[in-house]
Amino acid sequence: MFRTNNLKIRTCCGVVFFLILWSFNAYSVEPAWVGKTKFNGDSSGVVRAIVTHDNHLYLGAENGFLDLVGETSTFYSPENSVLSDGYISDLTLDNDGNIWISQFGSGLFIFRPEDRSLSTSPLPPELTKSSWAVAVAEPFVGISLINQILIHNTETGTNTVIDKNQKSGRLRRMYGAEYSPDIGFVFPEAGGLVVHEPLSEETSFYSIDKYFPMLNSVTSVSVHDDHLLVGGPGGVYKWDLASTAIYYPFADPRYSLNDVDQIFVSSNGQIWIAATGLYYLNNEKNIISALKQGQPKYSLEQIKTIGAIAELENGTLIVGSSQLGLLTINANDTGIKYLHETDFPYRKDIEWLKSVTDSSALVGASDHQFKLDLLSGKLVDSPLSDFKSAPISMPDGSLFSADDCVLIASDDVDSEVVAPVKDPKNICGNLKPIAFQNGGNFYIYYEVESYAGFAQLSMNELRHYMNAPKGIRFISMQRNDALVVLDKKNRLYSMEELGVWIKHEAVNMQRFFVYCMYSHPTDDIIYLCTSGGGLKQYDLSSRQFNGAFTELNLPRFIRDGFVDGEGHHWLATNKGLFYTNGGSTYQFDSSDGVIDTDFNHQGLMPISDSQFVLVGDQMSYLIDTGKLAAYVQERRAYKSIARVFSLQLINDNKKITTYPNNLLSETLASAPDEMIFEFASADYVYPHLHKLEYRLKGFHEDWQELPANTGTVAYSGLSFGAFDFQVRVVDSKSQAVQPISRYPFNIARPLWLTWQAYLFYLAALALTIWIVVVLIKRHMAEKSRVLAAVIEQKQSALLESNRSITELLNKKEKIFSNLANEIKTPLMQILNPLAELRARPLTADIRAKLDVVYGNAGRLRGLTDQLAAVERIEHISGQVLQRYNIGNTLDFLVETWRPEALKKQLILSCDCDIRAPVLLIQDSLEALLNHLLINAVSYTQPGGQVRIKASHQADKLVVYIKDNGPGMDKLHLEFVTSRFAKGSNYNGNTNTGIGLNLANALALANDGWLELKSEPGTGTEVSVHLPFNPALTVENREALTVDDGTQRQVAEQSAQYRESNLPVVLVIERSHEACEYIINLLGESFNCYSTQSGMQALEIIPVLQPDVIVTELNITDISGVVFTEKLREQDVFADVPVMILTAASDYTSKLNSFKASVNDYLVKPVEREELVSRIESNLTYSRLAHRHNVSRSANDNVEDTPAYVKAILPRCDNEKDRKFIVKFLDVIESNYQDERFNRSRASALLAMSDRQLNRTLSKLLPDNFTMFLKKYRLEKSMPMLEQGLQITQIAFEVGFGSGAYYSRCFKQVYKVLPSDYQFPDK
DSSP states (O other): OOOOOOOHHHHHHHHHHHHHHHHOOSSOOOOGGOOOOOEEEEEOOOOEEEEEETTEEEEEEEEEEEEETTTEEEEOOTTHHHHHHHEEEEEEEOOTTOOEEEEEETTTEEEETTTTTEESSSSHHHHHTTOEEEEEEEEEEEOOOOOOOOEEEEEOOOOOEEEEEESSSSSBBBBBOOEETTTEEEEEEEEEEEEEEOOOOEEEEEHHHHHOOOSSSEEEEEEEEEEEEEEEETEEEEEEESSOEEEESSSSHHHHHHHEEEEEEEEEEEEEEEEEEEEEEEETTOOOOETTTTTTTSSSHHHHOOOEEETTTTOOEEEEEETTEEEEEOGGGTTTOOOOOSSBBBBBBBEEEEEOOEEEEEEEEEEOOOEETTOOBBBEEEOOOOOOSOOOEEEEOEEEEEETEEEEEEEESSEEEEEBBBBOOOOOOGGEEEEEEETTTTEEEOOOOEEEEEEEEHHHHHHHEEEEEESEEEEOOOOOEEEEEEEOOOOOOOOOETTTTEEOOGGGGGGGOOEEEEEEESSEEEEEESSOOOOEEEEEETTEEEEGGGGGOOOBEEEEEOOOOOOOSEEBBEEEEEEETTTEEOOOOOGGGGSSEEEEEEEEEEETEEEEEEEEEEEEEEEEEHHHHHHHHHHHOOOOOEEEEEEEEEETTTEEEEEEGGGOOOEEEEESSSSEEEEEEEOOOSSGGGGEEEEEEEEEEEEEESSEEEEEEEEEOOSSSSEEEEEEETTTTTTTTOOOOEEEEEEOGGGGSSHHHHHHHHHHHHHHHHHHHHHHHHHHHHHHHHHHHHHHHHHHHHHHHHHHHHHHHHHHEEEEEEHHHHHHHHHHHHOOOOOOHSSOOOOHHHHHHHHHHHHHHHHHHHHHHHHHHHHTTTTTGSOOOEEHHHHHHHHHHHHHHHHHHHHHOEEEEEEEEOOSEEEEEEEEHHHHHHHHHHHHHHHHTTOEEEEEEEEEETEEEEEEEEEEEOOOOOEEEEHHHHEEEEOTTTTOOEEEEEEEHHHHHHHHHTTTTEEEEEEEEEEEEEEEEOOOOOOOHHHHHHHHHHOOOOOOOOOOOTOOOOOSOOEEEEEEEEHHHHHHHHHHHHHHHHHEESSSOOOHHHHHHHHHHHEEEOOOSSSSSBBHHHHHHHHTTTTTTTTTOEEEEEOOOOHHHHHHHHHOOEEEEEESSHHHHHHHHHHHHHHHHHHHHHHHHHHHHHOTTTOOOOOHHHHBOOOOOOOOHHHHHHHHHHHHHHTTTTTTHHHHHHHHHHTSSSSHHHHHHHHHOOOOHHHHHHHHHHHHHHHHHHOOOOOOHHHHHTSSSOHHHHHHHHHHHSOOOGOOOOOOOO
């Protein structure tokens, strides 16, 4: 429960008396300090009670009851409410948030904030008519009737009246009521305290004589924690009802006879007392002191009588003054005091100020000089002699009068001792009030007609010290004791040595009139206050003259400036007082306690580095920079809240006004025609600096700004849903994020948009669709029956026609195929004799003719091969699909044709940005692109270009093959894709073939097409358009087929090793792309390894022991023919099948290959099935030959034990792993005989770390490095062991350090000692 003060009748009389005096004296109050006395144009009269709740301020005043939100108010008076003609004496807030209003002479009323209704209390009016104060402790209400006490029970409706005490008889003069849960109701009474416990209905009386002997009477009581604060004329007692009360007297006996009208305890524990004026309890001295801050603003003469004290929700104290109205006690009042001679501000100009002691200074006005109290700002007459002009302050606190040439020493400016100063050079009369101290010496500037200088004042004698520029106006000492001066012509000088002055040329400085000059204690910058140019700065180091703090937009007219001890700037301008720190500025105005907006020239008079006097047009201020800077920081962090105080809902031109908090718990049944929100800043300290921002979330998300601290906004056309009206304050001086006030509400969906309505709509739609579908089905069924009969007739005729056509086509194809086969037999009989004839010695003429015949016969053989290919194309669409890696396929074809291109010096390039594999008819892509490449390479002139590019466009795979050959015209393009079309190459020679026709057929078989673009002289571009059918990757296919049980991970070393029992195929190609392509073709059927060097292949064959070798004819280092010859020289591997896979189809290459004992010769491109079948066929022959050799040399029951390396050779999924295995085996083979060879040396040779080697071996092989090397060495020792060599010799030969270690390792692997091992019988 919150309480306010209770104004007594005699206090009211005093108030009336003060008001009468004020009406006769227009200057009895300082206008600048007057608070709010009118609200929305209505005068409140004297405020007697204040209650704050939920950012609302409730006032009980002479003219009625007010509900304030910031500067917005609602006035309840006898004219517009149930209030009567009495005057409000008390306000009390109960636990439900309702305000109980005591209106003396009228009764008791209740204000309910939730609906803003004001009603008469349920108590009988005849009992409450004299109510003065009320306290609420539900269900009881305690009411002071001045001379009686009324206790009302709201549950039972019973009333108890108490009008006597046990000792003194009748009760009298009770102007307050309080409640404490530990004590009960407490009422101050003229003779003491009355305490009533409502539950036990016991009443106790505590007399003033026994408990509060220092008080004349008890006029006020307040509950604070478990104590009572009891006040009256004489002081205040603090009492807990158990121990002796503690007494606090008034510090000034003059105020001891004042009634204590109210005792208020703020949230920080500070106790405030209203006893005509405003006082506070000084806990350090245990006395009641008058308020010193902001003097004389809160002096008795200004405030007169305090009617009420309360605290705002942000901790600011607010009081009701009979003379100043409603005003706040601001935090800035501790940093600003007003110079005053009486209880009113001193309005005359202060012309000079000289600090004398830490607590006082001497100030001079136009016609008088004063002693200034630096603690309170009080001006009193100075007992010192008047100075004709401003004296000069000496370092010891004395004052030097240049007019009389005397030193005046004073004790706190209360007495003086005059000492004359010797002046042998007659300098005194020419001295100026410009001086400085350096090294314990004091120097004063003087100027005569012909020269100027500084005189030293020491030992009461003036002596010339050094020369100086004439016309000096300002002087400044820098951090390094350098002296800087400015003369009347704005010329700046600095003294480098004694009497040596350096002139600083600053042209722009001459344009301005300078009001002041000061410096910063930590840099070499001089600051100049100018008229019209703002604050300027001159850097003594760089000699640059510029504007200072230009980013802060300071005023152009700077009257004076000062830097405090913290390095902060204070600037007096024609737009107010400015404070700068950390790159920001703060402008003081009347809300900060600075009434003036303009100040005197050089009106900022420093007292110390933390205090100065500021002379304005109206007042003079004593500024404490530390306290005022702390206030600025608090002000920048100040938060204000905005409130909606009215909400109007309009439906069908009917207006319903409700309190906005009601929206929080209800949902509007329908959207109103219009919603009108009225809102305002709920701050009572700085509302004039506020603007507002608002938004309605759910309707518009952006903040809208209002240029005032109150606003009204109307919304119409709102739909259903959740909304949140939000409003916040925009404070021009605060840097804090302001809190947002939220008012959420919901508008219910209309009936036709509810889920039940949607369900009905869905059911109706489903029924309609069902009916339509049934009708359509019936119609379609009848139509289908008629069409079926017609179709059946047409199909019968069509089937018969197709059968006839198919028979004719089959006959044509059979004849076509037979014809091609029949041509081959006589063609071979022509070619062989021609070859024999060409081998004989012939004349040139006959040889030329035979060459022509042989060449045309060869062309005829090629055409027959193409005829066979045409026959295969006819049925290609029925073949299975193959997964193609486009990039690998293109790389393989390019590398295949690169030797042919190099012969003609062609630039052959390939660009592919397709990474995903695609599905096409098996072996179709290689054949298609090979035909196109043949044409491009064949028809392009030497030095030309052939470029291949593959890209993914929409759902198509597009491959471009572009050359810069002779090109073709439009007529030639029309039949170039026909079978046996003729074309001219770059020499003009005509060739006949079916290459483009076959490529077109292959594209059509894959549901694609060819597109040709060509112009004579520029080249030809063929684009192949194929469907882009993405294929599953290997990992995805495995993920689809893998069993759940196989997904478990095993933590053994060989968990990732994949054993392979497939035949080992060694692929030798010129490039790794070609190797990868062939491995992809064979990977599912064979365990493949590759190399790009024939010599390296010969080195690793003894380790890999391949079953078949597939090699290119033209390898990088040696040819496939030479490789085969060298392989056949090795007895162990002489029978390994070697297959040549090359693009060279000439007769000589084939003949040379077979002469070198090559087992097979294939021309690229080759279909996968053919390549696999050829390898398997060669493997079969090789195995049969091996068995035949074994049967001849040994028992048929004995089988060779497979070599260790070949037995564990892994199946690798990628080129990286295959390369590693090959290199690893090569390193082992080269170093196994060295007993110092170990894992570290192997890692170094493989260019990898030990850890990487271990991790790679654990993935690819079943044994770690040590075990692998051990088994490898043991296997190498077997032939020597079989030959019967000594164990020690064998051990050294294969890398074991000793015979014993060799025997131990041998037994570990083979389970027997070397000497006991039994070799198979030969």
